Amino acid sequence: MNLMKSKILLTLIITMAVCFATAARQPSQGFRGFVDYGLDFGHTERSASAVRHTLSVVPGYQINPHIFTGGGLSLEFNRFHVALFGDVRGDWKFGRFTPFGDLRIGYTSFEGGGLYFSPAVGHRFNWGRKAGLNVGIGLKLISARINNFRSVYDEENGWYVYESTTGRQRTECTFMVRAGIDF
Numbered sequence: 001m002n003l004m005k006s007k008i009l010l011t012l013i014i015t016m017a018v019c020f021a022t023a024a025r026q027p028s029q030g031f032r033g034f035v036d037y038g039l040d041f042g043h044t045e046r047s048a049s050a051v052r053h054t055l056s057v058v059p060g061y062q063i064n065p066h067i068f069t070g071g072g073l074s075l076e077f078n079r080f081h082v083a084l085f086g087d088v089r090g091d092w093k094f095g096r097f098t099p100f101g102d103l104r105i106g107y108t109s110f111e112g113g114g115l116y117f118s119p120a121v122g123h124r125f126n127w128g129r130k131a132g133l134n135v136g137i138g139l140k141l142i143s144a145r146i147n148n149f150r151s152v153y154d155e156e157n158g159w160y161v162y163e164s165t166t167g168r169q170r171t172e173c174t175f176m177v178r179a180g181i182d183f
Contacts, residue, residue, distance in 0.1 A: 027062045027091055027132075027182070032070070034058040034182045040076075040140055042174030052078045052174070058087050058104075066091055072104065074116075083108040083116040083142075091124060098124045100134065111170060114144030120178060132182045143171040 040052040054077070060070015068089040075082055085106025092099055101121045108116040122136020153159075 027065060027068070029062050029064060032060060032062040032068055032182060034070075034072075034134070034180055036134070036178045036180030038074075038176055038178040040174040040176050042172060050078070052076055056083075056178075056180075060087060068102075074104075076110075079110070081108060081110040083110075085116050085118070098126075100124050100136070102136075108142050108144070110142050110172075111144035114142065117141040117143075118176065120176065122178070124182070127181065130183060133179070134182055135179045136177075138176050138178070140174045140176045141171060143169065 034057070036054075036056045036058070038054040038056065040050075040054060042050060042052075054074055056072055056074035058070050058072030060068055060072075062068050068087070068091065070087045070089075072085055072087050073082065074085065083106055085104040087102055087104045089100060089102035099121065100123070102119070104116065104118040104120075106116045108114055118138060118140045120136045120138025122134055122138075125133040125135070127133045
């Protein structure tokens with residue numbers, strides 16, 4: 001049922017984007033920010049498929065009409081973990097077609113902390129004089145070292161102690177759909 005709601009929400013976002021399909025202006029130099037809502041689709045160790053909801057905020061600086069750099073924060077609601085990242089984005093304009101590509105690299109608190117890597121491509125729609133609607137797809141890779149613990153009975157003291165065993169590397173790769181506004 002949750003997957004059905006996600007598909008309906010995605011359809012509404014795409015329909016809204018098509019309705020606002022006017023030629024977007026190139027961003028001008030200066031402060032620029034993004035607020036994005038994302039849906040991640042992937043497999044986990046616990047379930048065959050999962051849909052995760054994320055919200056991210058990225059403030060930064062538009063260096064020229066084509067290059068943006070900034071830093072951001074992403075919050076995943078299902079497992080409640082936070083990612084801090086740097087963002088580099090490229091905006092282009094080919095007539096009415098205004099594609100973008102961005103790359104987010106940073107650190108995530110997932111499973112004790114690790115690498116956050118998220119490339120995406122999409123389209124920017126003009127939404128007023130200074131704002132735009134961004135719809136994109138991409139991947140999200142999260143890598144973390146998971147420490148395993150085992151319980152060992154300490155006969156001398158009469159209680160159980162926990163020993164850390166060698167950890168293992170865990171990497172999740174999910175398909176992502178993201179929609180948001182820039183200002």
